[in-house]
Amino acid sequence: MNKKLTEAPKMYETENDISLKRRSELNALMNQRLADAVDLQLQMKQAHWNVKGPSFIGLHELFDKVDEAVESYVDQIAERIVQLGGVAEGTVRVSAARSRLAEYPLAIADGLAHVEAVARALSTFGREARNTISEADELDDADTADLFTEISRGIDKWLWFVEAHSQAPK
Numbered sequence: 001m002n003k004k005l006t007e008a009p010k011m012y013e014t015e016n017d018i019s020l021k022r023r024s025e026l027n028a029l030m031n032q033r034l035a036d037a038v039d040l041q042l043q044m045k046q047a048h049w050n051v052k053g054p055s056f057i058g059l060h061e062l063f064d065k066v067d068e069a070v071e072s073y074v075d076q077i078a079e080r081i082v083q084l085g086g087v088a089e090g091t092v093r094v095s096a097a098r099s100r101l102a103e104y105p106l107a108i109a110d111g112l113a114h115v116e117a118v119a120r121a122l123s124t125f126g127r128e129a130r131n132t133i134s135e136a137d138e139l140d141d142a143d144t145a146d147l148f149t150e151i152s153r154g155i156d157k158w159l160w161f162v163e164a165h166s167q168a169p170k
Helices: 018-049 058-085 092-098 112-138 142-163
Strands: none
Touching: 018 058, 018 092, 018 112, 018 142, 058 112, 058 142, 112 142
């Protein structure tokens, strides 16, 4: 991997009262979530663009709404990083190298296959967001924990909306 992608950028000076050491740890933690969030957003677009079948319009519109929500989470995470004096590392290449999400299957078209893939991605990101809440609490940053509580709550809502398409009795 390119050295520039792996070396940590410096932290900027700020009057924020969180110590440099903790801000640096929070920066690394949130940049990991930023990579996951950028990947999640693009996975939602992949589903939105490629879904087919009898539920096309409903799923096409749902995946677009999930994408819009995740785009907002990406922005909130990046802005929190910068507020703490860090550098938001949100390029596609950095995100692809760091994301903890499974690769989105490119060969699927069927609506239910996309529902399963989207649910898996949302579930993984939701778990990582909840882990971030705990880690931010351990670093005594209630604001970052609160941000990820809000994100987790939103992801759980979108997961419910998506999974509802595959939970009907057969």
